[in-house]
Amino acid sequence: MMMPHPTKIKSLILLIFVIFFQISCEKDSDLFLEAVLIPDNPVDIENTTGSETEEVTLVSKTVELSPTNDAYVQEGKGYDDNIIRLQPTYRTSYLMFDLSTVEGQLENIELKLTVDTDDGDGTIKVFKASHSNWTESKITSTTAPLKESELASISKAYKVGATEKINIDKNLIKNEMISFVLTQEDGNDISIVSKENPNSNGPKLIVTYKTTEDGEATAPAEEEPETTTNTTSDASFVNFSTFGAKGDGTTDDTQAIQAALNKEGKLVANAGATFKISGTLKINQSFEHSIDWNGATILTSSTLNPMINIDKRASNGGTTSMSNLLVDGKAKATRGIQIQSRVNFKDVQLTDFFQTSSSSPAAIYLQVYNDEDSMGDYMFDGLIITKTVGASNGSITDSWGASNSMLLYWKEIPSSPTKVTIQNGSMNNSWGEDAGLLYILDQTGNGVSGSLGSVEIKNMTFFDSERRAVKGFSGNVTFENSTFTDPLPSNPNIQKGTKSGLVVFGGNNLMSNIKFNNCEFVSRGYDGRVIGINAKDVEILNSTFKAGADLAFTKKIGDVLVCNNTFESGGRIYGYNISLSNFIGMISIGNNTAPSGYNELNIAKWTSVNCN
Numbered sequence: 001m002m003m004p005h006p007t008k009i010k011s012l013i014l015l016i017f018v019i020f021f022q023i024s025c026e027k028d029s030d031l032f033l034e035a036v037l038i039p040d041n042p043v044d045i046e047n048t049t050g051s052e053t054e055e056v057t058l059v060s061k062t063v064e065l066s067p068t069n070d071a072y073v074q075e076g077k078g079y080d081d082n083i084i085r086l087q088p089t090y091r092t093s094y095l096m097f098d099l100s101t102v103e104g105q106l107e108n109i110e111l112k113l114t115v116d117t118d119d120g121d122g123t124i125k126v127f128k129a130s131h132s133n134w135t136e137s138k139i140t141s142t143t144a145p146l147k148e149s150e151l152a153s154i155s156k157a158y159k160v161g162a163t164e165k166i167n168i169d170k171n172l173i174k175n176e177m178i179s180f181v182l183t184q185e186d187g188n189d190i191s192i193v194s195k196e197n198p199n200s201n202g203p204k205l206i207v208t209y210k211t212t213e214d215g216e217a218t219a220p221a222e223e224e225p226e227t228t229t230n231t232t233s234d235a236s237f238v239n240f241s242t243f244g245a246k247g248d249g250t251t252d253d254t255q256a257i258q259a260a261l262n263k264e265g266k267l268v269a270n271a272g273a274t275f276k277i278s279g280t281l282k283i284n285q286s287f288e289h290s291i292d293w294n295g296a297t298i299l300t301s302s303t304l305n306p307m308i309n310i311d312k313r314a315s316n317g318g319t320t321s322m323s324n325l326l327v328d329g330k331a332k333a334t335r336g337i338q339i340q341s342r343v344n345f346k347d348v349q350l351t352d353f354f355q356t357s358s359s360s361p362a363a364i365y366l367q368v369y370n371d372e373d374s375m376g377d378y379m380f381d382g383l384i385i386t387k388t389v390g391a392s393n394g395s396i397t398d399s400w401g402a403s404n405s406m407l408l409y410w411k412e413i414p415s416s417p418t419k420v421t422i423q424n425g426s427m428n429n430s431w432g433e434d435a436g437l438l439y440i441l442d443q444t445g446n447g448v449s450g451s452l453g454s455v456e457i458k459n460m461t462f463f464d465s466e467r468r469a470v471k472g473f474s475g476n477v478t479f480e481n482s483t484f485t486d487p488l489p490s491n492p493n494i495q496k497g498t499k500s501g502l503v504v505f506g507g508n509n510l511m512s513n514i515k516f517n518n519c520e521f522v523s524r525g526y527d528g529r530v531i532g533i534n535a536k537d538v539e540i541l542n543s544t545f546k547a548g549a550d551l552a553f554t555k556k557i558g559d560v561l562v563c564n565n566t567f568e569s570g571g572r573i574y575g576y577n578i579s580l581s582n583f584i585g586m587i588s589i590g591n592n593t594a595p596s597g598y599n600e601l602n603i604a605k606w607t608s609v610n611c612n
Helices: 006-037 254-263
Strands: 058-065 069-074 077-079 083-086 091-098 105-116 120-129 147-158 163-168 177-184 190-193 204-212 248-252 266-268 274-277 281-283 289-300 308-310 320-328 335-339 343-354 362-368 377-381 384-389 404-410 418-431 436-442 453-465 470-473 477-480 483-485 503-517 520-522 529-541 544-546 550-563 573-575 587-590 606-608
Touching: 069 083, 083 091, 083 177, 120 163, 120 190, 147 163, 147 177, 254 274, 254 281, 335 343, 343 362, 362 377, 362 384, 362 418, 384 404, 404 418, 404 453, 418 436, 436 453, 436 503, 470 477, 503 550
Parallel strands: 248 274, 266 289, 274 289, 281 308, 289 320, 308 335, 320 343, 335 362, 343 377, 343 384, 362 404, 377 418, 384 418, 404 436, 418 453, 436 470, 453 477, 453 483, 470 503, 477 503, 483 520, 503 529, 520 544, 529 550, 550 573, 550 587, 587 606
Antiparallel strands: 058 204, 069 077, 069 091, 083 190, 091 177, 105 163, 105 190, 105 204, 120 147, 120 177
16 A cells, blocks of 8 residues: 655645644634623533533421410519400500521511400500510519510500401611510500410410521521621720629629729720629719610619719710610619719619608609700710609698609700600609609799790600609600500509699799690599699690590680680589689690580680681
8 A cells, every 4th residue: 555655744744733733722812802892701601521510499487485474564564364455645565586506598577466355445656665674574664674666556445355466667677685565545444364374365476587498598688797796886886894893793893993983085895794783873074975875774882862963064064875774773772873973874774762761762863953064965865764752841832742753943044955864764653741742943933934945745654653744844845745644542552642733834933935736645543634824825735635635724824725625524614713813825625536524614714716
């Protein structure tokens, strides 16, 4: 066989090489083109290992949770019974559920309640509670959580045995331990089956959530887990423990806390600490304080008066802010917090103060002066005060038996705008022959009426006080969205029964610019009178006088507008101990819903107006 010529072989090899080189160059060119056109972070790419992307299938599941705790509070005392109860201004219920067991994204939440004992009607509101640090066996008005965001509302008639489902706003709920506060805004009281009821149809939280088929949680990637160790994340806050405070409830922490107050402006306590003190804590330093007590309790076994004193007038120290604190006098201390300079309080609670000397007991004792550090805005948000007790001696003309939840004294007329705001809280259980809940007194005479000083009370509940709930002897006072309820005549805490009205406004001198809007006055047979004494330029609007609560005028009165109110059966408007000459202005009345003949005022001293 003839062999190919070597030259032809070389040519063939060279041709094959050229073809291969061309193909390689074209492929490199394509790769280069792809590298230029494909973005840096492509959205969809194939797995470089060759395996396919695994798809996650989500399914909806529903679980029915029973409460870990359920109870109600009435007149400051907690009840862990077969039922939980609701009644406007009188009974509030609390539920706690553990949602940490729900491993998935929350889709829908319903609260299921079963009516027990008797029928009821009205509006039930469900609020997210401020904390879950309570138990059904130990809950009181002091330890109970506060209302935060409203989650749901239902208004209807409730029949015995009926089950009501209330849709809860899931956007405000997380997979954690959570508490609800249940209130009844109006209507006849309601009883609800509790988890202890033998019928076994207590409250349930029906939770629908989205999870994987195997039940593993699928939380949204963008949500960051919350830390619950401290309520402040500011690293500049110094812990009281740095100064040696133990917070164990037995060690005397007075000196350690005082050292911290003297040194630092920003302070935080360990969550839930209990600080025992034997001396008054003084906040009088030349710098502002911002204190997160982080759910701590300050208590004492000493007869302190007060437990905390805040006065930065001399040092020009500015505002003192504090939050998340319970001050417990343990029936030893006479006063809780005494204040002479500007403060900003958030969720501060005070309880159990007792009279041991001629000094009248009070949880908050506020005095406002015409001083740079005393003037300005005061805020008491979420303020809850319960149980102040005076030692009665048979006289209402001295300080014995004169206990108050909060005393507010205008010591001097402020020369710059000064406003005291008290909102979103409660004052209750003040006992003694001259006991009240909130006492506002213009000690300048009547100078506050025409001044830059004012008081605003909003979204507050006042109940159970021996002589009166509120004594507002000052001008420039506004009450809004607040409820006032007198005690039951059978309340065992009543010492002498020296009742003097539910709310008294005006003063010993003529006071002006006093307003009530969208308030509720509730009589339970003790003394349901709302009394105006030496007052003018008064507005009482859009309010309800319930169960025979009255509106009365005495001494001097004039320029009063009474519009768009509701007077229930037995409620009336009248005057007493007032001569015709002491009507110093007209009382204008109109558009009230009331029984026939409710207006008993002298026809010459009032006029009918259209308030629309």
